[in-house]
Amino acid sequence: MIWSRCYCCDMWITRQVLSTFNIPVIVSKIFEEINIDDYDALAIPGGFEEFGFYEDVYDERFQSLIREFDAKNKIIATICVAALPLGRSGILNGRKATTYHLDGGKRQNQLKGFHVNVINEPIVVDRNVITSYCPETAPGVAFKLLELLTSIELMEIVKQAMGFK
Structure with missing residues (x-):
């Protein structure tokens, strides 16, 4: 385990979390250490209910982070059910998305139920938000994110170099 002291509450916290299927992951920051001005985008993978996905993404600290990214018009990219925390945060109210x-x-x-105009398509983009409807769409979401962060031309160079058509 890697531990560090949280300076906002003076508590010792672990830098290792268990992900789906109990795979340990070392995190570089906790919620209280995140300054969204240091980031251009937020990418959220989906997850499984039985492994605690919804408890984690419905945590108010994460919901607040989503709202902050959207308020600053920063790109938010999701895969599969990761659109649900966006819906719950309220940022998709009246917007198009999929899951x-x-x-x-x-x-x-x-x-x-979160007042989202659900479109049954593999990838849906509405302003700064990219959503997709299953894990198979992950490469498409990644390329769309790269395009929005750079350009179509640079995205195409990377896409071809990786062997995608």
Whole structure:
């Protein structure tokens, strides 16, 4: 374990968290250390309910972070069910987005409950937000994020170099 002292509350915290399937991940920052002005975008992968995904992304500290990124018109990219915390944060109210489309549309209906105009397409972009409807879309989301951060031309260079058509 890697521990460090949180200066805002003077507590010792771990820098290691367990991700899905109990895979340990070392984190570089905790919520209280994040200055969104240091970042150009927020990328949120999806996750599994049975591994605590919703408890983590519905945490008010994360919800606040999402709202701050959106307020500064910074790019927010999500894969699969990661659109749900955006919906819950309120930033997708009245906007277009998508989320996991299988399982009878359960998660898309959940996203609609947050007053989102759900579009059943693989990748949906509405202003600064990129959403997608399943894990298979991850490369497409990554390329769209790269395009928005740089340019279509630079994204195409990287895409071709990686063997994508």
